[in-house]
Amino acid sequence: MTKNVNTLLLETEPFEPEGGGISGFSIEYLILNYNELAELPFEDISSCLKEFIMNEFIIQSADENIYSVTRKGKIARIIHLAEKKKLQPALKEQYNHNPEDLILALLASNKIDEWSQSSFTATGIGIYLHQHTTESINDAITILSSKNLMATEAPFRNDRFRITALGLQHYLSTVRQTLGLDSNTGILTPVAEEYTNDKFMNLPNLNDHIKENLNSRWSETEKCALSEAWLASVIMLGSLLEGVLLAVLEAAGKKALNATSAPKNRTSGNVKSIDTWTLQDYIKVAIELKLIPSSIEKHIHELRDTRNLVHPNKQLRENIIADESLYRISREVTETVIDALQQQ
Incomplete structure (x- = not known):
C-alpha cells in the first residue's frame, strides 16, 4: 500500500515550530521513533529527504547523517496541517x-x-x-x-x-x-479530520439517510482517535467499512446478487439477501465487481480481522495491541476503499 512519506515526515516532531526539543535527526531516529515510517523501505525515506533538501525544508550535516529542519520546512508543516484541516x-x-x-x-x-x-x-x-x-x-x-x-x-x-x-x-x-475558541479548545488543539456529507455524496446511488449514518460513524471514529481511544477507533473503522460496502452493494442490486462470489443458501442454493452477508462476503463481491482494487484485498481483510477485536477473548488470545499505528493503518485502508468507491 502506497503511503505518503512527505506527509508522514512533516508530522514528525523535528518539523514542529519549536522542533520538539530535537535539533537534528537521522533516518535511524525516524525509523526507531515512528512506526509508520518503520514500515516503509529505507530508500523511500531517503528519497523523500533528498526532495526536502531540494525544497530547502531541511539541510544536511557535513557527515551527511544528520538533518536539520529549516524555517521553511517548519512553515511547510503548518501549511500541510492547514490543508488537512487539522x-x-x-x-x-x-x-x-x-x-x-x-x-x-x-x-x-x-x-x-x-x-x-x-x-x-x-x-x-x-x-x-x-x-x-x-x-x-x-x-x-x-x-x-x-x-x-x-x-x-x-x-x-x-x-x-x-x-x-x-x-x-x-x-x-x-x-x-x-478568536472563536470555546472553553475546552486551545488554538493548538488538533482539529479532527472529518469526512463531510459532501464526501459521502460522491458515493453512488446512496440515499441521504445512509450518508448521514456514515458521516455520523466517521465523526464518532474521529472523536475516539482524538481521545487516543485506539481500540474504539479501529472497531469503528471496521464498522464504517462494513456500512459503506453494504450500502454500495445494495445500490448495485442485481449486479451484486449475480456475482460469482455472492454467498448462497446451502439448502436452496439461492443467493442470500445482501443485508445478511458477512463483511468477508462484501469484500469478495466488491473486488469481483472491481468496485475496489484487488491490490488492497489483503489489507482490507486485515482490517476486517482487527474489527473483531470488539470481542475481548480474541484480543487476549491473539495478544493484539490496538495502538496509534494500528489505527493509522486501518484508517488508510478505509480511506482507500472510500476513495475507490466514489470513483465508480
Whole structure:
C-alpha cells in the first residue's frame, strides 16, 4: 500500500515550530521513533529527504547523517496541517486576526489544552504566525510585554516567552471569544479530520439517510482517535467499512446478487439477501465487481480481522495491541476503499 512519506515526515516532531526539543535527526531516529515510517523501505525515506533538501525544508550535516529542519520546512508543516484541516480556524486563517491576540492564544495553549510547550521563542511564534510579517509580530510582542500580558523566562531563558497571570485572564475574558475558541479548545488543539456529507455524496446511488449514518460513524471514529481511544477507533473503522460496502452493494442490486462470489443458501442454493452477508462476503463481491482494487484485498481483510477485536477473548488470545499505528493503518485502508468507491 502506497503511503505518503512527505506527509508522514512533516508530522514528525523535528518539523514542529519549536522542533520538539530535537535539533537534528537521522533516518535511524525516524525509523526507531515512528512506526509508520518503520514500515516503509529505507530508500523511500531517503528519497523523500533528498526532495526536502531540494525544497530547502531541511539541510544536511557535513557527515551527511544528520538533518536539520529549516524555517521553511517548519512553515511547510503548518501549511500541510492547514490543508488537512487539522488547524483551528483562527490559526488557519490567522490573517483575519490581530497578532497580539494570536500570540496570547499560543502562550495560553498549555493552560487550555495541556500542550507540552510551556513557552515559545520569537522564532517559533513567527513560524506559527507565518501569515504575519516579522515586524508586526515583534511589534505585538513589544506591546504585550509592555502591558504585562506576557514576559520572558528571565533570568535563565530571556529568549523564551510565557503568558502572565494578567495575560491569561485577558485571554480567557476577551481573546478566546474574539478568536472563536470555546472553553475546552486551545488554538493548538488538533482539529479532527472529518469526512463531510459532501464526501459521502460522491458515493453512488446512496440515499441521504445512509450518508448521514456514515458521516455520523466517521465523526464518532474521529472523536475516539482524538481521545487516543485506539481500540474504539479501529472497531469503528471496521464498522464504517462494513456500512459503506453494504450500502454500495445494495445500490448495485442485481449486479451484486449475480456475482460469482455472492454467498448462497446451502439448502436452496439461492443467493442470500445482501443485508445478511458477512463483511468477508462484501469484500469478495466488491473486488469481483472491481468496485475496489484487488491490490488492497489483503489489507482490507486485515482490517476486517482487527474489527473483531470488539470481542475481548480474541484480543487476549491473539495478544493484539490496538495502538496509534494500528489505527493509522486501518484508517488508510478505509480511506482507500472510500476513495475507490466514489470513483465508480
